[in-house]
Structure formats: structure tokens, C-alpha cells
Amino acid sequence: MNAVWQVQEAKNRFSEVIERALREGPQTVTRHGKPVVRVVAVAGETHEPHADDGFVEFLLNAPKIEGGLPEMPRDVSAGRAPLFGEE
Numbered sequence: 844m845n846a847v848w849q850v851q852e853a854k855n856r857f858s859e860v861i862e863r864a865l866r867e868g869p870q871t872v873t874r875h876g877k878p879v880v881r882v883v884a885v886a887g888e889t890h891e892p893h894a895d896d897g898f899v900e901f902l903l904n905a906p907k908i909e910g911g912l913p914e915m916p917r918d919v920s921a922g923r924a925p926l927f928g929e930e
Contacts, residue, residue, distance in 0.1 A: 845869050846863055847870075848860060848873070849872075850872055853882075864883055869883045869896070870883075
């Protein structure tokens with residue numbers, strides 16, 4: 844069962860949030876009643892498999908942009924480090 848924690852409760856019981864993420868799956872933390880973060884176990888550290896949350900499916904079904912994204916201008920002002928391959 845994935846639990847929902849208010850920020851203050853998650854802060855006060857963070858060790859328990861971690862243990863439950865390992866044992867039960869992702870733990871959601873809310874602020875003012877709205878989900879803001881999710882604590883999940885690192886792959887391979889879980890004791891039980893977790894259900895797919897649908898994120899990969901969401902990304903795969905996102906609308907495609909024909910022709911790709913437009914070229915974005917780069918800030919070349921003084922003090923900016925060059926990108927890989929730039930001089």
C-alpha cells in the first residue's frame with residue numbers, strides 16, 4: 844500500500860518513510876494537500892516488486908512534435924562555459 848504523508852509528518856518520521864518505501868512501495872509527500880514528491884526505493888533495494896506507475900507509458904504516448912523541437916539560441920555572454928565541441 845502506497846502511503847501519503849504530510850510534509851511535517853514525513854520530516855518527523857523520515858526513517859519510517861524510507862522503510863515503508865522499501866517494504867511497501869513509493870511514499871507520496873503532500874504540501875497543502877497536494878502531492879509534491881515521492882520517495883521510492885533504489886532499484887534492486889526493494890524486497891517486493893512494485894506495480895508500474897504508468898510514467899513510462901505516459902512518456903511514450905506524449906504528443907510528438909513534427910520536425911522536432913526548434914533550435915534554441917544559446918547564451919554566449921562572457922563568463923559562460925563552452926559546450927562540448929565548442930571553442
